[in-house]
Amino acid sequence: MVKVCIIGTGYVGLPTGVGLAELGHDVVCVDKDEVKVQSLQRAQATLYEDGLEDLLKKNITAGKINFSTSMADSVPNADLVILAVGTPPHPVTHEADMQYIYAATQELAQYLKDYTVVAIKSTVPVGTGDRVEQMIRQNNPNADFDVVSLPEFLREGFAVHDFFHPDRVVVGSNSERATQVIQDLYAGFPDKVNMLLVKRRSSETIKYASNAFLAIKIHYINEMANFCEKAGADVLEVAKGMGMDSRIGPKFLNPGPGFGGSCFPKDTMAMAYMARMNDVMMTLIEDVIKENAVRKKQMAGRILNMVKDIEKPKIAVLGLAFKNGTDDCRESPAMEILDELLKNDVHVTVYDPKAMANAQKILGDKVAYAPDMYDALTGADVLALLTEWDDFKELDLSRLAQSMHHKNIVDCRNLLSPEQALQHGFKYQGIGR
Numbered sequence: 524m525v526k527v528c529i530i531g532t533g534y535v536g537l538p539t540g541v542g543l544a545e546l547g548h549d550v551v552c553v554d555k556d557e558v559k560v561q562s563l564q565r566a567q568a569t570l571y572e573d574g575l576e577d578l579l580k581k582n583i584t585a586g587k588i589n590f591s592t593s594m595a596d597s598v599p600n601a602d603l604v605i606l607a608v609g610t611p612p613h614p615v616t617h618e619a620d621m622q623y624i625y626a627a628t629q630e631l632a633q634y635l636k637d638y639t640v641v642a643i644k645s646t647v648p649v650g651t652g653d654r655v656e657q658m659i660r661q662n663n664p665n666a667d668f669d670v671v672s673l674p675e676f677l678r679e680g681f682a683v684h685d686f687f688h689p690d691r692v693v694v695g696s697n698s699e700r701a702t703q704v705i706q707d708l709y710a711g712f713p714d715k716v717n718m719l720l721v722k723r724r725s726s727e728t729i730k731y732a733s734n735a736f737l738a739i740k741i742h743y744i745n746e747m748a749n750f751c752e753k754a755g756a757d758v759l760e761v762a763k764g765m766g767m768d769s770r771i772g773p774k775f776l777n778p779g780p781g782f783g784g785s786c787f788p789k790d791t792m793a794m795a796y797m798a799r800m801n802d803v804m805m806t807l808i809e810d811v812i813k814e815n816a817v818r819k820k821q822m823a824g825r826i827l828n829m830v831k832d833i834e835k836p837k838i839a840v841l842g843l844a845f846k847n848g849t850d851d852c853r854e855s856p857a858m859e860i861l862d863e864l865l866k867n868d869v870h871v872t873v874y875d876p877k878a879m880a881n882a883q884k885i886l887g888d889k890v891a892y893a894p895d896m897y898d899a900l901t902g903a904d905v906l907a908l909l910t911e912w913d914d915f916k917e918l919d920l921s922r923l924a925q926s927m928h929h930k931n932i933v934d935c936r937n938l939l940s941p942e943q944a945l946q947h948g949f950k951y952q953g954i955g956r
């Protein structure tokens with residue numbers, strides 16, 4: 524059993540803390556956000572992930588996990604402190620903004636007591652491990668500690684599943700003693716963990732290299748979708764055929780409105796920035812970042828084009844989260860598409876099964892919020908499907924045909940059958956087919 528203190532209870536820190544508690548470790552999660560901590564202390568999850576709240580309740584009741592706003596109370600008792608605070612893009616340079624990492628490091632340094640491993644789980648630029656080590660030493664010269672890189676690869680929407688069944692665990696450590704603590708942490712996992720031990724700087728690079736690669740793969744199939752639309756091919760058939768090649772693999776070949784979320788946009792920008800700072804040109808990543816932004820404008824254009832002859836058209840948007848299974852709207856393609864739509868004289872009603880509260884924080888009163896998907900569609904001139912929730916695949920098209928004012932669908936996630944949409948009299952536009 525490892526005594527763990529996690530700093531930051533967001534989309535990474537909370538599932539990690541709850542998962543480690545479930546495996547029998549003693550966990551305390553620290554966050555500066557008092558409202559969040561109070562809610563978690565009452566066993567109310569502060570974000571949506573399938574299965575998270577049940578595990579949270581179970582482990583609070585079992586006394587395996589606690590929540591606190593105080594590092595002074597939590598850090599001294601820990602064998603392992605995990606940093607899971609945000610590293611958002613810097614508003615001007617687009618490099619990773621390290622203010623939260625450095626503030627947390629400075630604070631925790633003063634409370635280190637016996638030998639402690641400080642693991643950086645946040646996605647951080649190469650060399651951050653060295654910088655954090657230096658800061659701790661400056662703030663607490665007598666501290667007995669090691670800093671390791673422990674990047675996180677979980678997928679939002681599947682965070683609990685991915686915690687218990689990681690493809691791999693990458694550990695960047697320059698110390699055998701620290702590596703042993705991390706090995707103890709993963710000893711009780713249900714499946715044997717595929718652990719890769721590497722240099723700290725390699726570990727930091729693996730995270731960015733992986734996310735940039737996945738973003739490029741998504742953009743590739745989006746460009747292929749554009750080609751298929753012109754060439755009369757079906758991108759879903761093309762993706763299936765490509766994915767059967769074991770060198771390519773079937774994942775991340777779903778064409779859509781462009782990648783988004785709290786990771787790919789910021790991590791591609793941070794990778795490009797780091798490359799420039801090291802005098803390395805990564806033109807592929809630079810181009811993908813630019814073209815991915817263009818794609819969202821193009822999607823908005825498709826929606827507006829469907830209703831170009833209608834005065835103040837009513838647009839129904841289904842899906843606000845950046846992907847299914849999460850309530851996270853950070854950098855969601857839906858938010859950027861809505862931003863474009865709202866530059867025009869349109870009326871927009873939105874619905875999402877989980878992300879309404881988070882979307883409302885971004886969109887305010889610029890749109891109307893519907894209580895369910897059919898309500899959003901009543902009297903609409905066009906339906907725009909922007910997130911791949913399973914519920915939307917079950918839409919009753921005959922009911923829509925009755926309740927919509929004009930029968931137009933822009934399906935940015937290829938959720939519906941084009942044939943069925945046409946049978947019900949809809950003008951339908953999917954992606955790449």
Ligand code: NAD
Pocket residue numbers: 530531532533534535536553554555556559607608609610623626627644645646647675676677678679785786
């Ligand atoms: P988040 O914004 O959801 O959560 C960060 C939390 O840290 C917030 O609750 C904030 O209040 C807290 N915090 C900030 N400074 C603090 C401090 N000094 N002391 C205590 N708490 C503090 O962020 P997230 O999405 O969980 O991402 C965290 C890191 O993990 C980022 O670097 C991100 O790139 C990386 N990551 C995220 C994902 C993902 O799917 N979200 C996946 C892999 C890696």
